[in-house]
Amino acid sequence: PAEKGPSIAEVIAATPADTAASAGPPQIQSRTIMLSSGTTGRPKGARRPPRPGLWPLASMTSRIPLRARHTMIIEAPLFHTWGYAALQMAWALRAPAVLHRRFDPAQTLRAIASHRETTVFAVPVMLQRILELPPETRAAHDASALRIMAVSGAALPGDLATRFMDEFGDRLYNVYGSTEASWVSIATPRDLRTDPRTAGRPPRNTSLAILDTAGRRVGRSTIGQIFAANELPFEGYTGGEPMEVRDGMLATGDLGHIDHRGLLFVDGRADGLVVSGGENVVPRDVEDALLRIPEIGEAAVVGVPDDEWGQRLAAYIVLRPGAHLDADTVRDYVHEQVARYAAPRDVRFIPELPRNATGKVVYRWLTAHPAESPEGRVDWPPLGAGKAG
Known part of the structure; x- marks a missing residue:
């Protein structure tokens, strides 16, 4: 087996305490680089813009009623765009953040029960694992403090949204986006009651369009490529790979359609x-x-x-x-x-x-x-x- 490198604790211990102070502030503006998941192809590094300010938070709260100082239980991994965004929102809202080394569904329920007002950030498979717990295990934890369950990172399969809300109340919000495009649309509990598969509607200051291969907008309920733009523009891939942009909007790489009610549905990867x-x-x-x-x-x-x-x-x-x-x-x-x-x-x-x-x-x-x-x-x-x- 390959030799393991030093742990984070060992790196910190080996670094002189005055190094950061003596070096002064960095001379160049920093960048955040997120790796795409690569579920259908090779992962790529996506450069995010520096200092986005509070406008992205305002967009998110236009569809999700996040509140200052409510405890945020972040189960989505912090190296994932959704988990990292959740941590940034917790900082901006002065909210206590609860982090666990590994996801355990019973542990999540215990954390909800131990705080007064809670928001949970998760990925859809975590909802499945919570619902798979024995009924007596779920009943043993008081989940009445749960105010928001916000999920992202993958499509909600089948009737998962309905089953979760039937168990825990209409507190589920589904965020659709990508590493490159950030958020695209958000489904509220009302949207998910209308159809548990929907990705919802665009939040504040977000543009959304369904285009055909020639770049023309398609009609309602017609499948095409999803394009979007918002206040957190993607700056490009670190490897220089091309990106498709139409009328200032970035391709998400997904196929989808908008129905007669204005709800977005993601039908799958364009390359799938x-x-x-x-x-x-x-x-x-x-x-x-x-x-x-x-x-x-x-x-x-x-x-x-x-x-x-x-x-x-x-x-x-x-x-x-x-x-x-x-x-x-x-x-x-x-x-x-x-x-x-x-x-x-x-x-x-x-x-x-x-x-x-x-x-x-x-x-x-x-x-x-x-x-x-x-x-x-x-x-x-x-x-x-x-x-x-």
Whole structure:
């Protein structure tokens, strides 16, 4: 194994106490660089502008009723854009911040119960883990102090938003954005009650457009590329990779549509669209259909090469504890829910979905030829860094 470097404590201990004072302030303006998650491709470094001021906070609070001095429990990793933003908002609002070394759903509930007014910043998979706790464990903790549960970093799967609000009240806010574009839209509890899959509406001073490949705006309920602009502009990639900009708005890399109510829906990554037999298939629609099967706890759908159709859909399924299901039953059910060409031909049952440290499903790992048992079950290598927290 590779030799480990010094710990943070060792670096601090080895640094003379007067070094910072004698060096004086830095001569150049600092920059924050965030790494994109790289769930479908290679991670890239994104440069963030210095000293953004309080305007970004004003935009966030135009849709999320954050309050000064309310305790903020930040479960989203601080190296992730959402966790880092939460910490900055806590500083600006003079709010006590509660941090845990690793995410544990029961620990989160204990933290909520131990404070008077709490806001929790998390990623969607953490909500799933809280709801998976035994009912007696959830009931043992008083969650009445929870004022806001703000999530970001991945799409809310299936009816997760509805199930969470039924359990903990209408306190859920879903923030859609990206490392490059920052925030794009925010769904309030009212929006999520209207449709639990929505990404909501743009907050204050945020522009949003759905464009076709020629850069033209598309009509309502028509899928296109999501472009957005706000008060925290992206300054470019550290590696010099190109970025797509139209009318001052940056491409998020996602496909989406705006419905007749003005609500945004994210349909998936632009590079994750599957073309099977000449038909465009949005994997998220198939994932939502799979999640309506009671025995299925989690599902991910990707396109894999096919000699006849160009691509075909492969579904990776995690069953709920104690549940049993076979591939033919899954195919028959999905056939009734989606178009014939959108039904997955490959159905694989796996013990867990591969996730990165921010809780996002890493779709490129799904197609990395994992070992498959004779029973059709797929076993991933240990994913120590792949669990949220």
